[in-house]
Amino acid sequence: GEDVEQSLFLSVREGDSSVINCTYTDSSSTYLYWYKQEPGAGLQLLTYIFSNMDMKQDQRLTVLLNKKDKHLSLRIADTQTGDSAIYFCAESETSYDKVIFGPGTSLSVIP
Amino acid sequence: DTGVSQDPRHKITKRGQNVTFRCDPISEHNRLYWYRQTLGQGPEFLTYFQNEAQLEKSRLLSDRFSAERPKGSFSTLEIQRTEQGDSAMYLCASSATSGGFNEQFFGPGTRLTVL
Numbered sequence: 687g688e689d690v691e692q693s694l695f696l697s698v699r700e701g702d703s704s705v706i707n708c709t710y711t712d713s714s715s716t717y718l719y720w721y722k723q724e725p726g727a728g729l730q731l732l733t734y735i736f737s738n739m740d741m742k743q744d745q746r747l748t749v750l751l752n753k754k755d756k757h758l759s760l761r762i763a764d765t766q767t768g769d770s771a772i773y774f775c776a777e778s779e780t781s782y783d784k785v786i787f788g789p790g791t792s793l794s795v796i797p
Numbered sequence: 798d799t800g801v802s803q804d805p806r807h808k809i810t811k812r813g814q815n816v817t818f819r820c821d822p823i824s825e826h827n828r829l830y831w832y833r834q835t836l837g838q839g840p841e842f843l844t845y846f847q848n849e850a851q852l853e854k855s856r857l858l859s860d861r862f863s864a865e866r867p868k869g870s871f872s873t874l875e876i877q878r879t880e881q882g883d884s885a886m887y888l889c890a891s892s893a894t895s896g897g898f899n900e901q902f903f904g905p906g907t908r909l910t911v912l
Contacts, residue, residue, distance in 0.1 A: 690839075717898070727905075728888075728903050728904065728905045728906065729840070729888070729903040730903075731900055731901075734898070736898075774839050774840075776839070781892070781897075781898045781899040781900070781901075782828050782892045782893070782894045782899045782901075784830065784842040784845060784853065785830075785832075785840075785842065785901060786842065787839030787840045787841070788839050789837070789838055789839050790837075790838070790839050
C-alpha cells in the first residue's frame with residue numbers, strides 16, 4: 687500500500703541548515719512534494735521533484751531524491767525563525783492525482 | 798480573492814447531527830479534492846471529482862459521508878449522524894489537468910468539532 691513516513695520533530699538553531707527526511711513505499715510515485723503548514727494557515731506547496739530527477743534546488747531549498755531507496759530529503763539553508771512550521775512529505779502518481787501525505791515534521795528554530 | 802474558499806471555517810455540532818460543508822474551487826480547475834486532517838497527522842485523501850463525476854473514494858469515506866459536485870463547480874461534503882471521531886479539519890483542494898505539472902491548491906479548511 688501507499689505509505690509515507692518522516693520523523694516527527696526537528697530543532698535547529700537560527701542560521702544552521704535543517705534537513706528533513708522522508709521515506710515512501712509506492713514505487714509508482716511520479717511526483718514527490720514538500721508542503722509547509724504554519725499554525726492557523728493553509729497548506730502551501732514549497733517545492734516538488736519529478737521522479738526522474740535526483741536533485742532540485744530552489745533558493746534556500748534543496749531536495750534530494752534517492753529513488754532506489756525511496757528516500758526524499760529537504761534541506762533548508764540558513765534556517766530562519768520564520769521557517770518554524772510543520773513540513774509534510776507527500777507523493778502522487780500524477781500531479782492531478784490524490785496526494786498521499788506523511789505525518790509531518792515539526793521544525794522548531796531556536797533564535 | 799481567486800483562491801479555493803471553504804464555508805464555514807468552523808462548525809461545532811452535537812453528536813448525531815448532520816453537517817454540510819461547501820468548497821468553491823479555483824474557477825478554471827476541473828479537479829476537486831476533499832481531504833481530512835486530524836490533530837498531529839497529515840491530510841488523508843477522502844474523494845475527488847473530475848468536473849461533476851466522482852472518480853475515487855477512500856475507504857475512510859464511510860456511508861455516513863457523501864460528496865457532490867452537481868454542476869462541476871462548487872462541491873459539498875455532508876456528514877450524517879456525526880460522531881466524535883469525525884472531529885477534524887476538512888480540506889478542499891482543486892487543480893487543473895493540463896499537460897505538465899498541475900499544482901493542487903488548498904483552501905483554508907473547515908474545522909469540525911463534534912461534542
